[in-house]
Amino acid sequence: AQSVTQPDIHITVSEGASLELRCNYSYGATPYLFWYVQSPGQGLQLLLKYFSGDTLVQGIKGFEAEFKRSQSSFNLRKPSVHWSDAAEYFCAVTGGSYIPTFGRGTSLIVHP
Amino acid sequence: DAGVIQSPRHEVTEMGQEVTLRCKPISGHDYLFWYRQTMMRGLELLIYFNNNVPIDDSGMPEDRFSAKMPNASFSTLKIQPSEPRDSAVYFCASSLGRTGGLGEKLFFGSGTQLSVL
Numbered sequence: 001a002q003s004v005t006q007p008d009i010h011i012t013v014s015e016g017a018s019l020e021l022r023c024n025y026s027y028g029a030t031p032y033l034f035w036y037v038q039s040p041g042q043g044l045q046l047l048l049k050y051f052s053g054d055t056l057v058q059g060i061k062g063f064e065a066e067f068k069r070s071q072s073s074f075n076l077r078k079p080s081v082h083w084s085d086a087a088e089y090f091c092a093v094t095g096g097s098y099i100p101t102f103g104r105g106t107s108l109i110v111h112p
Numbered sequence: 113d114a115g116v117i118q119s120p121r122h123e124v125t126e127m128g129q130e131v132t133l134r135c136k137p138i139s140g141h142d143y144l145f146w147y148r149q150t151m152m153r154g155l156e157l158l159i160y161f162n163n164n165v166p167i168d169d170s171g172m173p174e175d176r177f178s179a180k181m182p183n184a185s186f187s188t189l190k191i192q193p194s195e196p197r198d199s200a201v202y203f204c205a206s207s208l209g210r211t212g213g214l215g216e217k218l219f220f221g222s223g224t225q226l227s228v229l
Contacts, residue, residue: 096142
């Protein structure tokens with residue numbers, strides 16, 4: 001069975017600082033990996049996804065993520081955070097069932 | 113495209129009452145998912161449908177929960193009788209084909225905030 005771990009429940013950064021949100025997955029074969037963002041009172045919106053090919057994936061809103069098979073990781077990054085990036089971020093993995101399993105989420109707090 | 117539409121946005125009810133949550137998926141999407149989000153357990157998949165047929169309901173917590181999809185444009189999640197521990201945000205999501213297979217992503221509704229007193 002597939003699983004996802006997001007080790008950080010909360011992350012606090014200053015506006016303009018760089019950001020990295022961690023995601024580790026467990027799946028025996030090559031996974032399909034996703035990052036979603038949830039703004040307050042809203043549903044989840046896809047930021048980016050990895051299926052194959054280039055391990056560095058570009059997404060919307062200036063986000064990127066890198067798939068590292070050796071570390072079973074798919075960390076989300078952004079070089080300069082904006083106050084509007086404050087939200088809940090979810091990593092998800094699909095395996096053989098093609099049904100996504102979500103991590104517990106990381107809450108991003110942005111200080112001015 | 114109006115996106116996935118859920119109703120109501122908020123529901124407050126008393127323990128023992130029946131609760132019905134509604135979802136209208138994006139037209140043309142053939143997969144529909146019901147998720148529950150709580151602080152304690154995060155985002156849990158309750159059930160999903162393919163072409164209106166329930167495929168996996170192993171995430172439904174107990175017999176008090178039931179879900180139907182009578183046609184391609186409508187689904188309901190019912191809790192009868194409701195209990196305080198059912199309080200959560202319930203999300204409906206739809207997709208065109210299996211996520212990961214052809215690059216489809218899940219499109220989420222805005223959720224229903226359920227409070228059972």
